[in-house]
Amino acid sequence: MATTTAAFTLSSSDIAPSPVSKSTTATLTKAGTTTGLEQCDGMSRRILLTSETSIMDLISAQAAGATGGAYTVDKANKVYICNSSTSDVDFVLITMYGEPIGRLYAGDWMFFPWGPGHATNSDIRITAASQTSSVIIDYMIIGQRNEA
Amino acid sequence: MATTTASITIASSDLVPGMAMNYYKTSTLTKAGTSTGLENIQSGTVEYNAASQKALFDQSALTTQFGTIADKANKVYVKNLSTDATEYFTIEINSVELGRLYAQDWMFIPWGAEDANADVQVTPSVATSMKLEFILLHE
Numbered sequence: 443m444a445t446t447t448a449a450f451t452l453s454s455s456d457i458a459p460s461p462v463s464k465s466t467t468a469t470l471t472k473a474g475t476t477t478g479l480e481q482c483d484g485m486s487r488r489i490l491l492t493s494e495t496s497i498m499d500l501i502s503a504q505a506a507g508a509t510g511g512a513y514t515v516d517k518a519n520k521v522y523i524c525n526s527s528t529s530d531v532d533f534v535l536i537t538m539y540g541e542p543i544g545r546l547y548a549g550d551w552m553f554f555p556w557g558p559g560h561a562t563n564s565d566i567r568i569t570a571a572s573q574t575s576s577v578i579i580d581y582m583i584i585g586q587r588n589e590a
Numbered sequence: 591m592a593t594t595t596a597s598i599t600i601a602s603s604d605l606v607p608g609m610a611m612n613y614y615k616t617s618t619l620t621k622a623g624t625s626t627g628l629e630n631i632q633s634g635t636v637e638y639n640a641a642s643q644k645a646l647f648d649q650s651a652l653t654t655q656f657g658t659i660a661d662k663a664n665k666v667y668v669k670n671l672s673t674d675a676t677e678y679f680t681i682e683i684n685s686v687e688l689g690r691l692y693a694q695d696w697m698f699i700p701w702g703a704e705d706a707n708a709d710v711q712v713t714p715s716v717a718t719s720m721k722l723e724f725i726l727l728h729e
Contacts, residue, residue, distance in 0.1 A: 443661060444602055444604045444605040445603070445604060445605075446600070446601070446602035446611070447599075447600070447601050447602070448598065448599070448600050449597075449598065449599040449600075449601075449697055450596070450597070450598055450667070451595075451596070451597040451598075452594065452595070452596050452597075452667065452697060452725065453594070453595050453597075454592055454593060454595070454631075455593070456593060457592035457593075457594050457627070457628070457629065457630075457631050457727070458591045458631055462594070463631075464633075464667070464701070464725065466669055468669075468694050468695050469694070470695075471692065472674055473674065473678075473690065473692060474676040475675055476675050478605075479605070480605070482605055482606065483611065486609075505626055505689055516687075516689075516690060517690075518689075518690065518692050518695070519689065520695075522600060522613075523600070524615055528693070530620070530623060530625050531623045533622070533623070533663075535702070536700070537697075538686055538688065539686045539687075541683055541684050541686035541708075542683075542700065542702045542704045542708070543683060543688070543699060543700070543701070544620075544664070544668055544699055544700030544701045544702040544703075545622065545661070545662075545663060545700055545702050546666035546700050547620065547622065547623070547663050547700075549617045549618065550617050550619075550663070550700060551596075551598060551615050551617055551698075552598055552698060552699045552700055552727065553598055553600075553696075553697060553698050553699075554681070554689060554697040554698070554699050555681065555688065555689030555690055555691050555692070555695060555697060556688065556689045557680075557687060557688070557689035557690045562663050562691075564687075582600070582613070582621070584600070584605070
């Protein structure tokens with residue numbers, strides 16, 4: 443069993459009357475258990491040219507195709523995505539099942555549970571519709587695919 | 591202008607044997623398309639005693655209270671405070687599931703709050719006192 447942790451820290455000295463400091467660490471486990479996640483699609487990078495403005499798949503729930511390899515069952519998968527671009531004005535819109543989740547601006551990152559509740563339609567898609575320069579997207583999945 | 595940073599570290603010595611993992615990323619949270627820091631924060635803890643879908647962040651109510659939040663660089667943090675490994679919150683936006691947040695798991699996402707339907711919704715897996723903590727940062 444692997445042990446993988448994800449730590450979060452939020453810090454600000456001036457967004458509230460008193461300083462804000464929040465830290466937490468999660469040990470990433472399989473759904474409903476204390477057994478650590480054992481599979482990952484390691485850190486990957488995709489560079490979108492300024493001409494690539496259409497919506498496109500970043501992470502496909504059906505990618506592996508095989509029953510045990512796909513991400514089509516509601517498990518405890520975790521997804522990390524980062525917009526590693528540097529232009530303040532450029533963003534990538536993250537969508538799932540046609541629903542906009544949010545805009546990931548340059549330098550922003552997100553980390554969330556990915557439980558493909560819509561089977562074949564739960565791909566994580568990105569749109570860089572108006573970028574002024576190439577957009578760099580780093581991403582990773584730590585999960586359990588369709589393990590029994 | 592406030593300065594707020596959000597950092598993540600993902601670490602494992604044995605997920606991939608022989609290739610220890612230690613990814614770190616920090617981000618300064620800014621308003622959409624600018625280098626100006628986000629200026630509003632809300633945080634708290636909520637306890638649920640029914641296994642039914644609830645709006646954690648109501649787009650319309652927030653818009654009424656703070657003005658336009660749609661298509662902005664809002665950020666949402668949620669942590670499931672349960673210690674029972676089987677308990678989870680189903681996280682949805684406009685009833686589209688992102689995933690299940692199991693006990694002690696946390697998430698941090700941008701929230702576009704695109705329209706009045708784009709509430710961030712949570713559904714506890716059980717009806718017996720599940721708690722979460724949240725932070726919303728917005729313009």
